[in-house]
Every structure is written in structure tokens, then in C-alpha cells.
Amino acid sequence: MLLEVRDLTKVYDTGFVKVSALKGISFKVKEGELTAIMGPSGSGKTTLMDILGCLSRPTGGLYLFQGEEANRLSERKLAEIRNSHLGFVFQSFNLLPRETVLSNIELPLIYKGVPRGERRKKGIEILFSLGLKDKLNSFPNQLSGGEQQRVAIGRALINNPHLILADEPTGNIDRKTGEGILKIFVDLNQKGKTIIIITHDPFVASYCSRIIHLEDGKVVKDELC
Ligand SMILES: Nc1ncnc2c1ncn2[C@@H]1O[C@H](COP(=O)(O)OP(=O)(O)OP(=O)(O)O)[C@@H](O)[C@H]1O
Ligand SMILES: [Mg+2]
Secondary structure, three states: OOEEEEEEEEEEEOOOOEEEEEEEEEEEEOOOOEEEEEOOOOOOHHHHHHHHOOOOOOOEEEEEEOOEEHHHOOHHHHHHHHHHHEEEEEOOOOOOOOOOHHHHHHHHHHHOOOOHHHHHHHHHHHHHHOOOHHHOOOOHHHOOHHHHHHHHHHHHHOOOOOEEEEEOOOOOOOHHHHHHHHHHHHHHHHOOOEEEEEEOOHHHHOOOOEEEEEEOOEEEEEEEO
8 A cells, every 4th residue: 555544634723713624534555556535625525635645734633645644744754755655736836936947857866865966867868758848948838838838747757756736727728728638647657656636627627447436525425437
């Protein structure tokens, strides 16, 4: 099992009101799955992704990543899991505007202390595989939305992560370009990557082999397709 959540809860305490965003979520994800987490706006998708991505901690319940209880780990250890085992893709790409495509993609390797020559080689290899070989020295604002998202996918892949977490990866691009992005995820999954895509869009979920449906902080359906 790659990960498991058991009776996970998350309460946001804003000082005035308490928002119960997750109300007891349980499921397991095996290595090699391509899973969609689907649900309407406000159902708790991003909250769940932040916990799965070790970016925030649950209020209650259990999160096991590779058998380790993530809630009990130190901040340092959580950061280590993020850097070594996880790749993130966001709706808004989150690229550094003043850095070239190649520098953006190398970033996770800089954090890991990988030497420059090796970083370049790895970065160029990945950009070639994503069809971006002419864009190595471009800046993010010189790229289309689909190209920017491909760079972000490259950045998520460069550490060879065990799990890719994508939150509305096609949310800011048109349908046709979005299909290209989804095909990249399918292709990566066929090569063995475990991927979780968070979406409210049934078209995006239709590319996945499993759909976990969230409503109001709870799993209402978990189906294989
Ligand atoms: N930092 C926060 N502080 C307080 N409440 C929050 C916070 N983040 C999210 N919430 C609340 O938690 C609930 C779940 O939010 P979440 O962002 O996880 O939903 P979502 O399914 O990702 O929605 P969307 O599809 O709009 O992105 C919502 O009611 C939201 O208002
Ligand atoms: Mg969200």
C-alpha cells in the first residue's frame, strides 16, 4: 500500500467559526493507481490534497504514507517526504517568473544539493520527453498555458517521485490542451507512476481508473472505472 487515510478529519478554526472541511475520510491507494478525487466546490478536495501532500496536518484520524504515520512526523521529516517522494502540480502552474524553463524544472534538485551538470542533464532529458526542447531558455510568460503546465509536470517528475498529486491540473487551460495534459498523466501512469488528480470535472475524471467522490467532507462513492 502506498498510502492510507483512516477516519481523517480537518477542522479549520478561524477564531470566529469552526469549519469542518473533512468529516471522517477513509481509503487506501496502491502503487500504480491513477485515481481521481472528485467533488463539488467546497467538498474538501484541496484540504485533502494538502494533507496527502504533507503540506498540512489533519485534526484527527490517521494518514499513513508508505506505512509511516505522517501526523506524528516532525516538520523536517515531512519536508523530506515532500522533496523525495512527492511531486505537485497545481492549477496555477506556480512557476518562478524570473527563471527560465530549465531553471524552473531544476529547482527541486537544487534543494537536494544535486550538482549543476547533473541537474542540467536531467532537466533537459525531461523537457525533451515533454516536447519542450525548443523552450529550455524561455521564461514562463513566453509560454502558453499548456506549455507552462508541462513545465510544472516536468518539475514534479524530476525527483522521480512515488506519488504525483495534481490539483485541478487542467483548470486554467482549454479542453483540447487539457486533453494533452491528461494524456501525459495516463502515459506516466502506464509507466508505473501513482497519480492522484483532484478535479470537479467529470471529463478529467474519465481519464482515471478509479474515482473517489467527495461531498461535504465525506466519501460518498469510491468506484473503479
Ligand atoms: N484556510 C482555511 N480556513 C478556513 N476555512 C477553510 C480554509 N480552507 C478551506 N476552508 C473551508 O473548507 C471547506 C473545504 O475547502 P476546500 O478548499 O478543501 O474545497 P475544494 O473541494 O478544494 O473546493 P474548490 O473546488 O472550490 O477548490 C470549504 O468550506 C472552505 O471554505
Ligand atoms: Mg480546491
